[in-house]
Amino acid sequence: MSAFEFAAPTRLGPALDLLSSCAESGRRTQILAGGTDVIVQMRTSDREPRLLLDVKRLPETRQLSIGSEDIFVGAAIPSAELNENPRLASLLPGLMESADLIGSTQIQGRASIGGNLCNASPAGDTIPALIANSAQCEIAGARGTRQVAAADFVVGVGKSCLKRDELLLGFRVKRPSKGFGDAYLRFIPRTEMDIAVAGVAVSMELDEAGVCRDSRIAIGAVAERCLLVRRAGERLIGTSVEDSDLGKAGAECSASARPISDKRGTAEYRRKIIAVLCRRAGRIAHGRALASLEGAEI
């Protein structure tokens, strides 16, 4: 017999109270969003009874707002719902394509970006895209809310910076302006339903003359957590993003990778393809940035 417990508060205050009281009493709690990691864990690797705190009924985690300055994406919105929003998909195509890669249609009906980040897998597909887009994670706790950059949110395999009495409300991203483009590419041995062997997200901003004035590149599945490769983005800044510039950015990705060898690929292979993926994702992001320069106001 299971001795799990379940709560689905509809207001943030009671949800945080419950988390604090559990943290104090030592009662084990786990936050539940789409459950596509949590319920698999409950059935396989971690059957220990615990209180499951469903955060999907909190308005904050389901909120999506596209403002003139920034965009807020609630942590628990399923990826299928996000990808049905054409404005979001045109503003942040790379972030949305990373969410669209998670699992099957059925998995996307549940899987959230918040869950993907909090699960803190080295291969979580949305994490590089969040990092490349300088997403700020909005965290609520008993002592108020705080913001943490996506690049600092995950601290190790399966470990996030969240304290036991905190939960993630969502992400804030600066609203992209004219000349912006982002992209995410991963390599998997199949065409669907697999875990990344390596993944790269690139974001960039071009000025009116087509010169890159900002770029951020993040890599996944090639270290114990997804990493921002600052030097890779810097290789593109000030250039018109020629193949040779993307090649240099790719080399920086390889240099920053510290992959392991497993059944999906050797460390050597991962280090090599991360550079290829960087070049290709960079080319896609660049194409989108050019289209945005030429196109109507987004």
Added chain:
Amino acid sequence: MSRLHVTTSVNGVAHEVLCDPGQTLLELLRDELGLIGTKEGCGTGDCGACTVTLDDRLVCSCLVLAPEAEGRRIGTIEGVAGPEGLHVVQRKFLELAALQCGVCTPGLIVAAKSLLERIPDPDESTIRYWLAGNLCRCTGYDKVVRAVQAAALEMNPSEDRVFCQASTRSQEPRQ
């Protein structure tokens, strides 16, 4: 350990049930409500045999907890046929022999119906991607794809669609 009281609508019928907090929606449907059309293959989100709709969105019922169904609308294979008989997707699966052992079929039909409700004229690759989470060990998928195309054609006939030709061709005898 306390059981939770859950009020939910399954195929348009309101149900009140007691469930364990750690129980899945799949277990609730099969073991508490006796709706055994929904199958369990893997229990971990990989095979799609347990596919249902939750507020009209496709999900794996093995990856939904029973108490999450509170106040929600569930759609299962038992709700696909109407009073006037089988749904066109079901009929095409039979006519075009898109099933063998049948374990994957309820999930495939629920998923295919949901696809055609959203995208009335999907091309082959859209169908294959949409159904990528429904594994079938028997058919090799080809007949499944043909059945979905044939259902789409019957649901909204149109003469100038590219895949119409493909699906007419595929309905010719294959021996």
